[in-house]
Amino acid sequence: MLNSCEEISQIKLISECFVTPKNEVESSNQPHYLGPIDLALLSLDQMQKGLLFPSKPKNIKSHLLDKFKNSLSISLVHFYPLAGRLATQKFHDEHAIWVYVDGSKGPGARLIHASVDDLLCYDLISSNDVHPIVRSFFDLGEKAVNHDGHTRPLLSIQVTELLDGVFIGFTMNHSIADGTSLWHFISTLSQIFLQLDDNYDGPKENAIMSISHRPIFEPFFPVGFGPILKLPFLEPNEFITPNIDIGPLREKIFDFSSTSISKIKIMANQECGLGHHTISSFQALCAFLWISVTRARNLEPDQETTFGVAINFRPKINPPLTGDYFGGFIKRAHGTCNVGELLGKGLGWAATIIHELIIGLDDKAIRAFLNRLIEAPFVVQPNMTSVYYQPNSLLIGGSTKFDMYGPEFGLGKAVAVLAGYGNKEDGKVTANPGREGGGSVDLEVCLRPETMNALVLNEEFMSFVSYI
Structure with missing residues (x-):
């Protein structure tokens, strides 16, 4: 390199x-x-x-x-x-x-x-x-x-x-x-x-x-x-921290076809017992990745792992706002559990946690958070973004709903969406729509080299990946 x-x-x-x-x-x-x-x-x-x-x-x-x-x-x-x-x-x-x-x-x-x-x-x-x-x-x-x-x-x-x-x-x-x-x-x-x-x-x-x-x-x-x-x-x-050295990272893009995601979703809904289609495709995929990365980290069962997802709260407040509102309208939802629980209880259990985190971020929760932030303003520091205060985290950003392949500038359809150095750290994942459409998803995953090595050697995880 x-x-x-x-x-x-x-x-x-x-x-x-x-x-x-x-x-x-x-x-x-x-x-x-x-x-x-x-x-x-x-x-x-x-x-x-x-x-x-x-x-x-x-x-x-x-x-x-x-x-x-x-x-x-x-x-x-x-x-x-x-x-x-x-x-x-x-x-x-x-x-x-x-x-x-x-x-x-x-x-x-x-x-x-x-x-x-x-x-x-x-x-x-x-x-x-x-x-x-x-x-x-x-x-x-x-x-x-x-x-x-x-x-x-x-x-x-x-x-x-x-x-x-x-x-x-x-x-x-x-x-x-x-x-x-x-x-x-x-x-x-x-x-x-x-x-x-x-x-x-x-x-x-x-x-x-x-x-x-x-x-x-x-x-x-x-x-x-x-x-x-x-x-x-x-x-x-x-309140401003200069750029810090986050150490070595590997960055890979994993493509999941709509067929693979559908299989993961079916597995999650069958295991969770909450009813058919309670768990969304995105929630199931996030749970699958959280389990796979946690296993690749080779952590002790009593260690903690945190899942976080950055959510656009425009449609969640009452009355809802459209995407035309320009600015920062994102809130992180996160939950923590023991590694032994996550790996032992399976995909449906993990997907249920993520499902509850997302639906729990409602108008009341968003307004309460903003009130706290206004009453005691703070500026997030770079070393706080890792799990947002916790080690062994997975933080999902981006969105599969953005029209990333629509802009063409007279050059035809793009063949890839790529990101720069910004906001990269161990456990940061960016979700993008797959180029082929139809519900496919590209996950840009940043991990420590030894963790990434273990992840790509995980046969179960790679069996759902279309290409990397």
Whole structure:
């Protein structure tokens, strides 16, 4: 494998620029408020997701990049906070700060054009583990935490040329958006791209184009709170942890076909005894993975293991919110048990725990959590993300419901969704829809090397995997 220096040396920067909204946006002159979940993520990594396309135009500048730049400029009219920067107001007498987005601050969103020699799409797809060069397809491999949005772009897009294709990597600050909002933006950008003529640089009045869903900028606060939420700090070193070395990890993508998932679901429902189809396909798959990874870790029966899943709570609050609400609307549900119980009681028992965790995160639980967070604000630290305070964890992020293969940018359907370095740790799993559709799922799994070695040698686990 390449080391980090070799990875970056392979990437050639061709050009970069900053893009602002095509039209003046009156709302950008007002503060964009951050919700309590947004503020809690200031010390964590940004989101990084990218699409691999197995084709590229002969003249990539005129047929892709110029049009992409125009599309981005128009998209930022709708998603105007992404062109701004974070800003902080201090309240010295309270030893507190207020962090918000200043839409008039900074040069705009970053657009990078890069290339890599001697690399084919097949090299990325066929790599045994996630290819180490992928992390350099996002912001040229530069690392940052969300708080760095004070001086760095809140949105950065890198278009990297391969020998036979293009990788488009999106880096978005996680303190202003979650995965739902990230893919809302990417889908909108693609919609606008496909409506533009190749040489479009039209007048401002033509810049607003048809999009299917407009973002709504209303952070969610319980009644009586917001929109300003102060944090009990004054200086960044009180709540921001620099990037830490998390140690060696292996990252692999396991594909589960709809047929395999259906078999796992049937097994879980037969074992749990709660009734036919009580356990969903996703819950059953999560339980299967939790058991498999725990077994691969070779833990003692009396040790504890924790399962966590990041849940979009927009549809769970009353009244529910649509996915058009832009920001951080995620809450982690988690449960802990002994290793001996998990491995001894089986798939149905584990799936029941996960089922109860997910349905238990209802309107009452979400509002209670947000009230606690507002009454005693805190910022999650990187060393807290491992199980969120527990060892031997499995934490599921992402979503199988995102339309990841819909955005095409005139390049056809992507052949892979890949992620950068952001938010990777032992036991972190990202769930993506499988490219073939039909209910298939790709799980990007990060584990210690010895655990991953044991997992791929587990015949039962691998018998349900279509390919890796």
